[in-house]
Amino acid sequence: xxxxxxxxxxxxxxxxxxxxxxxxxxxxxxxxxxxxxxxxxxxxxxxxxxxxxxxxxxxxxxxxxxxxxxxxxxxxxxxxxxxxxxxxxxxxxxxxxxxxxxxxxxxxxxxxxxxxxxxxxxxxxxxxxxxxxxxxxxxxxxxxxxxxxxxxxxxxxxxxxxxxxxxxxxxxxxxxxxxxxxxxxxxxxxxxxxxxxxxxxxxxxxxxxxxxxxxxxxxxxxxxxxxxxx
Numbered sequence: 001x002x003x004x005x006x007x008x009x010x011x012x013x014x015x016x017x018x019x020x021x022x023x024x025x026x027x028x029x030x031x032x033x034x035x036x037x038x039x040x041x042x043x044x045x046x047x048x049x050x051x052x053x054x055x056x057x058x059x060x061x062x063x064x065x066x067x068x069x070x071x072x073x074x075x076x077x078x079x080x081x082x083x084x085x086x087x088x089x090x091x092x093x094x095x096x097x098x099x100x101x102x103x104x105x106x107x108x109x110x111x112x113x114x115x116x117x118x119x120x121x122x123x124x125x126x127x128x129x130x131x132x133x134x135x136x137x138x139x140x141x142x143x144x145x146x147x148x149x150x151x152x153x154x155x156x157x158x159x160x161x162x163x164x165x166x167x168x169x170x171x172x173x174x175x176x177x178x179x180x181x182x183x184x185x186x187x188x189x190x191x192x193x194x195x196x197x198x199x200x201x202x203x204x205x206x207x208x209x210x211x212x213x214x215x216x217x218x219x220x221x222x223x224x225x226x227x228x229x230x
Contacts, residue, residue: 035062079097085182116139
């Protein structure tokens, strides 16, 4: 009897279903390779919607592939990561290797932000949108020069105007600021409460910095100059 002959009593619905798993894995592998290629040549984070258009796949599929790819990199212990930053995906170095990367990038460079610039940038980041006058009231000094420096670096920019009297220019952080800090949005900034010292620390500082007045030394009594009769 021919073994290849179909059983006349077997309906088409009863025939074995072909295993499509290898084909699906091949498609996923091709998509993963395409994502890697695109992100390697991208100079800015690539939004998942753009990746979905390029790959002709739903955004949910792109997000899932990127999640799996990022997990594979982490599990393999690579020196880079696939992360979501500023609303898109990009490659970046692993945080554990920051000392080596900083040594490479900062070698011979001295152009760092001053303390005043960092303070102003923090105010803008946490209080945005914020006007120049509001920044000045917080810092106690004119911030014009520092604002120009931060804008030239691409960390802040004018994002609107106050609807109130005078329509003051409002400042906010940029996408480049998020990229530099590795954040997806300003909502990912660490809470300010993490940087505020506890009550016991404040009390210890107040005690240590308190100036104790020195009690004046009473003058010594003068010796009497009047003679005594014998």
